[in-house]
Each structure stands twice: as structure tokens, then as C-alpha cells.
Amino acid sequence: MHKLLTRKKRILHLAIFLVFVCGLRYSSAQTTWDSKINDRLPAVLKMHREFVSLPNIASNKEDMFRNVEWAKAAFEARGFTFNLLETSTLPVVLAQYRVDPNAKTLLYYLHLDGQAVNPDRWDQDHPFVPVLKEADSEGNYKQIPWESLDGTIDPDWRIFGRAAADDKAPISMLLTAMDLLIEAGQKPKHNLKVILDLQEETSSEGFLSTIDIYKNDYSADYMVIFDGPAHPSNAPTLTFGCRGIATCSITVYGAELPQHSGHYGNIAPNPVFTLSHLLSSMKDEQGKVLIKDYYKGIELTEQVQAILKAVPDNNEQIVKNLGINKAEQVGEGYQQALQYPSLNIRHIETSWKGPGLKTIIPEYVTAFIDVRLVLETDGTIQLEKIRTHIEKQGYYVIDREPTSEERLRYPKIAKFVGNAGVNAFRTDVSSAFGNQLSEAIKNSCGVEPIKIRTMGGTVPIIPAINTLGIPAVIVPLVNMDNNQHNPNENIRVGNIEQGIKVYLGILSSDFN
Numbered sequence: 001m002h003k004l005l006t007r008k009k010r011i012l013h014l015a016i017f018l019v020f021v022c023g024l025r026y027s028s029a030q031t032t033w034d035s036k037i038n039d040r041l042p043a044v045l046k047m048h049r050e051f052v053s054l055p056n057i058a059s060n061k062e063d064m065f066r067n068v069e070w071a072k073a074a075f076e077a078r079g080f081t082f083n084l085l086e087t088s089t090l091p092v093v094l095a096q097y098r099v100d101p102n103a104k105t106l107l108y109y110l111h112l113d114g115q116a117v118n119p120d121r122w123d124q125d126h127p128f129v130p131v132l133k134e135a136d137s138e139g140n141y142k143q144i145p146w147e148s149l150d151g152t153i154d155p156d157w158r159i160f161g162r163a164a165a166d167d168k169a170p171i172s173m174l175l176t177a178m179d180l181l182i183e184a185g186q187k188p189k190h191n192l193k194v195i196l197d198l199q200e201e202t203s204s205e206g207f208l209s210t211i212d213i214y215k216n217d218y219s220a221d222y223m224v225i226f227d228g229p230a231h232p233s234n235a236p237t238l239t240f241g242c243r244g245i246a247t248c249s250i251t252v253y254g255a256e257l258p259q260h261s262g263h264y265g266n267i268a269p270n271p272v273f274t275l276s277h278l279l280s281s282m283k284d285e286q287g288k289v290l291i292k293d294y295y296k297g298i299e300l301t302e303q304v305q306a307i308l309k310a311v312p313d314n315n316e317q318i319v320k321n322l323g324i325n326k327a328e329q330v331g332e333g334y335q336q337a338l339q340y341p342s343l344n345i346r347h348i349e350t351s352w353k354g355p356g357l358k359t360i361i362p363e364y365v366t367a368f369i370d371v372r373l374v375l376e377t378d379g380t381i382q383l384e385k386i387r388t389h390i391e392k393q394g395y396y397v398i399d400r401e402p403t404s405e406e407r408l409r410y411p412k413i414a415k416f417v418g419n420a421g422v423n424a425f426r427t428d429v430s431s432a433f434g435n436q437l438s439e440a441i442k443n444s445c446g447v448e449p450i451k452i453r454t455m456g457g458t459v460p461i462i463p464a465i466n467t468l469g470i471p472a473v474i475v476p477l478v479n480m481d482n483n484q485h486n487p488n489e490n491i492r493v494g495n496i497e498q499g500i501k502v503y504l505g506i507l508s509s510d511f512n
């Protein structure tokens with residue numbers, strides 16, 4: 001009995017020793033990457049400054065090709081082949097890094113273009129003259145010299161410039177991660193195909209026109225989209241889907257011509273009031289859509305609710321930041337609300353569009369609506385539900401301007417014009433690919449990433465995801481408060497550091 005106990009103790013001590021050694025090895029690997037990233041950081045930020053200095057508005061082809069030349073030199077220097085695929089508009093960049101024909105292939109999607117700019121609204125000389133800033137005690141960002149990078153770098157410093165975050169930061173992070181792997185005598189454990197889209201900010205027209213033509217070139221086992229902001233906490237984040245979008249417009253009518261409100265007030269109906277009654281029939285005061293079967297097919301199981309509740313949102317703070325008294329009651333909290341299709345009135349206009357005001361009764365009013373779609377809803381079907389609802393309110397519904405005879409015959413007329421747009425996509429959070437991505441990021445960053453089932457926005461490449469038919473996950477890397485698409489866009493230095501580590505984790509995984 002004594003010998004047996006002694007043997008058990010020895011086994012226990014050996015197990016503890018092995019756990020300790022493995023922990024040291026893991027810790028050492030973490031420290032090594034952190035140290036190497038820190039050593040390289042000044043050069044990375046200077047490279048990013050140079051990259052962001054290149055204007056990248058897709059409407060200027062010459063500027064876009066300067067970005068292509070910069071990317072070509074950068075990717076080829078790291079062992080990638082670099083090709084331009086012809087499209088109906090601007091070409092698509094396809095850079096490839098082949099490791100092993102038997103290894104898995106991942107398709108990385110990023111984009112080179114940025115949003116248009118209004119230089120007068122930026123707090124710097126020009127949006128394409130990037131500046132380095134730090135926050136003062138009141139949270140206001142003040143410019144500091146670029147020479148500051150030669151000293152101790154604060155992770156909360158930020159680089160301000162158009163596309164500094166969206167989407168040049170993830171490109172700079174990828175290039176840096178490749179540098180670190182190569183210097184360490186390593187290489188990616190999977191084959192890479194990297195798409196650089198030149199028109200993402202203008203609906204990816206060129207790229208989407210190539211899906212059928214270059215389907216074999218884009219073929220891969222998995223797809224990773226490096227775009228969008230991480231969770232507000234800046235913790236590593238995985239986003240498993242995004243909502244789609246459909247649009248429509250509803251026009252209702254009064255008199256055939258605008259009328260003097262003095263002469264015809266109380267006689268000619270004002271279509272604004274007519275439309276307001278119609279729109280109010282579509283939603284209750286808590287924000288829930290009243291249109292029949294609008295939420296049909298959506299079921300938040302206990303498993304799904306657990307995924308949603310695991311996201312560390314501060315719902316009270318979200319409401320406070322919006323400056324509202326309370327949120328609409330479509331779901332319990334932010335994450336649940338995103339699991340349902342929305343119904344949003346984005347613009348209303350009447351016939352008068354000139355300066356000043358006129359005492360007229362308008363002849364028509366139009367409401368422009370967008371519908372954010374989830375995986376369980378189809379754009380065409382949702383729009384048909386809206387159209388049917390309008391008919392049930394007693395309207396004669398058409399898709400053109402009414403004739404004079406129709407105006408006299410029908411008391412309520414609505415012109416309904418819809419665009420089914422693009423449907424949502426979502427990959428199962430517990431899928432094999434999702435689990436392996438999560439493990440890869442945990443191994444490199446030391447923490448489990450936040451898993452977001454569906455983000456609220458829509459990426460224009462959803463048709464490509466659905467057509468290619470491969471599991472896709474969004475890996476957002478930049479800070480949520482980056483002023484994306486707005487003046488004073490910026491990238492936080494700490495997010496660049498973390499993004500490099502995320503890439504290192506992914507590149508070091510084979511995804512069996």
C-alpha cells in the first residue's frame with residue numbers, strides 16, 4: 001500500500017512538473033511575441049503612416065493604383081505572388097502565399113479603399129496627412145510629433161487619417177505578422193489567398209462582378225474577413241455574421257399639385273398626415289414591428305441566448321451614450337436586438353425642396369425605408385410583407401405614379417418601390433472553424449475572444465460569401481471609437497499591437 005501511494009505521488013509530481021513546464025513554454029512564447037512586437041512597433045507605425053498618406057478614394061483611379069503599387073511591393077517582399085484580376089470596374093488584388101498543397105487554404109478579405117473626405121471637417125491639415133495624437137486629461141486628442149515614436153510608446157496614442165483604421169490598419173498588421181514569422185524562421189501553417197478589394201466603400205462592384213469568373217481563384221476551405229471594429233472593450237473579437245439590407249420607398253398622395261394652405265386648408269388632404277398614420281400602424285410604441293409574420297422563423301434558444309449573454313455589453317451605458325431615456329423593446333439588450341430584422345425610416349421628403357419654407361399643402365410625401373435582415377429573413381419576402389400590410393390598411397398599391405383617373409377612383413393610393421438588396425450571412429458560433437479560430441486567438445493573445453453572433457451592419461461582399469459557399473468569420477481588429485467613415489478617423493496603437501498578435505495566432509494554425 002505504501003509503495004502504491006508513493007507511486008501515485010510520483011505521478012502527481014510529474015504531472016504538476018509537466019503542467020509547470022508547459023505553462024512556462026506558453027508564457028515564454030507570449031513574452032517572445034510581445035517583446036518582438038514592441039521592438040518593431042516604431043517601424044510598424046512609421047510604415048502605417050506612409051501607407052495612410054496615400055489617398056485612396058475609389059473614384060480616383062490613379063490614386064488607387066498608387067495604393068496597389070505600394071501593396072504589391074509590400075506583399076512581394078514577404079514572399080507573396082501578386083496578381084490583378086480584371087473586373088467590370090477597378091481590378092481586384094489577389095495575393096497568394098503557398099505553403100503546402102495538402103494544407104488548408106484560407107481566403108483573407110481586406111480592402112484598400114477608404115471613404116470620401118471633407119478636409120474642412122478634420123482637426124488636422126488634411127485627412128491624408130496622418131498625425132499622431134494623445135488624449136489630454138479631458139479626453140481631447142492633441143497632436144504630438146512623430147519623433148515621439150523613438151521613445152516609450154503609449155498604447156493609447158492614435159494615428160489620425162482617412163483609412164487609418166478602415167481598412168489599412170489590418171493590412172499593416174498582416175504584413176508585420178508575416179515579418180515576425182519569417183524572422184523567427186517560421187511560416188504560416190496554411191495556404192493564404194489575400195483579396196484586396198479596391199471598391200468596398202462603394203459596394204464592391206468590381207469584386208462582386210468577378211465571383212463567377214474567378215470562382216476557382218477564390219476557392220478556399222475557409223474565409224476570414226478583416227474589417228470592422230472590435231468589441232468596445234477592445235478585447236479580441238470574433239464576429240460570426242452580419243445583417244443584410246433591403247430598401248423600399250412608400251409614396252402617398254394628396255392633390256395633383258401643391259396647394260395654398262390658406263385657400264385649401266381643411267379641403268385638400270395633406271399626405272404627410274396620411275403617411276404618418278400608415279407608418280404608425282407598422283410599429284408599436286415599444287419599437288416592435290406590427291406587420292404580420294415580420295419576425296417569423298426567429299427562435300432564440302437557450303444555447304443562443306447563452307452566446308448573446310456572454311458578450312460583455314453594458315446595456316445601460318449603451319442607452320446613456322445614445323442620449324435616450326430607454327431602448328426599444330425588440331430584444332433584451334443590444335445583442336438580442338440584433339437578432340431580429342429592423343424597420344427603419346431613414347428619410348422623408350415632400351415635393352418642396354428649395355430654400356426656405358412655403359405655406360403649401362404638398363401633393364405627395366415619400367418615406368424611404370431600410371430593413372436590416374437576419375439569416376432567417378429574406379429581403380424579397382420581408383418587402384412583400386410590408387406591401388401586404390399597406391394593402392390591408394386600405395391602400396391601392398402600385399409601383400408607378402398614379403393616373404388622374406386612379407386619383408379620382410381610389411381614396412388612398414401608395415406607390416411602393418422595393419429593392420431586395422442583400423441577405424444576411426451567419427456561421428455557427430460552435431462550428432469547427434469557429435472553435436479553431438477562437439483557440440488560435442486564445443493561444444496568441446492569452447484570452448478567449450469575445451464571440452458576437454451577428455453584428456448590426458452589413459458588409460457588401462455577402463453575395464460573394466453565399467456564392468462561394470465556404471464558412472466565413474469576421475475578425476474585427478480596430479477600436480470601436482475609430483470614427484469609421486467620419487471625420488477624424490483613427491487607429492489606436494494598442495489595437496495595432498493586439499491585431500498583430502491575432503494574426504500571428506491565426507497564421508500559426510493549420511485549421512484541420
